[in-house]
Amino acid sequence: LDRxxxxxxxxxxxxxxxxxxxxxEFHLYLDDNLVYAGTLGRYRASLGEDHHQTFLFTEEENLALLEREHVPRSGEADPAEVLYTNDNRVVKGKAERRAVELGPRPTTSVL
Structure with missing residues (x-):
């Protein structure tokens, strides 16, 4: 930006x-300073075009209320990353299958 x-x-x-x-995994840098390091939720078609995540840098109540459904919350786990057990035995689930099926991840860019 110019100013x-x-x-x-x-x-x-x-x-x-x-x-x-x-x-x-997602890192956000502004002016070469790390301002956010965390995860980015998967796209879910059920939420339609408006599936985005909002990262707030303010305590402005109106904006927080407007974006409350899109702000990531601490402790929320992606269902694909949850490990299920039954009688202390790991139940094969989505995360395990996904790791085998996907193969190498594509490279990403830095903006």
Missing amino acids: PIVLAALRVWNYAKTPERGAK
């Missing part, structure tokens, strides 16, 4: 063409 700005929120959409190959 300093104040950033209150950032909306991010994950890759939708092949949701299984979307980004997972």
Whole structure:
């Protein structure tokens, strides 16, 4: 940008063409400073075009209320990453199959 700005929120959409190959770990840098390090949720077609995640950099209540359904919450796990057990035995699940089926991940770019 040509001049300093104040950033209150950032909306991010994950890759939708092949949701299984979307980004997972996500780092956001502003002016060469790391401002967010975490995960990016998968695209879910059931949520339609408006499936985005919002990262808030403000405590503005109106914006927080507007984006509350899109703000990632601490402790929410992707169902594909949950390990299920039955009588102390691991039940083969989505995460295990996915790791075998996907093969190498594509390279990603830095913007």
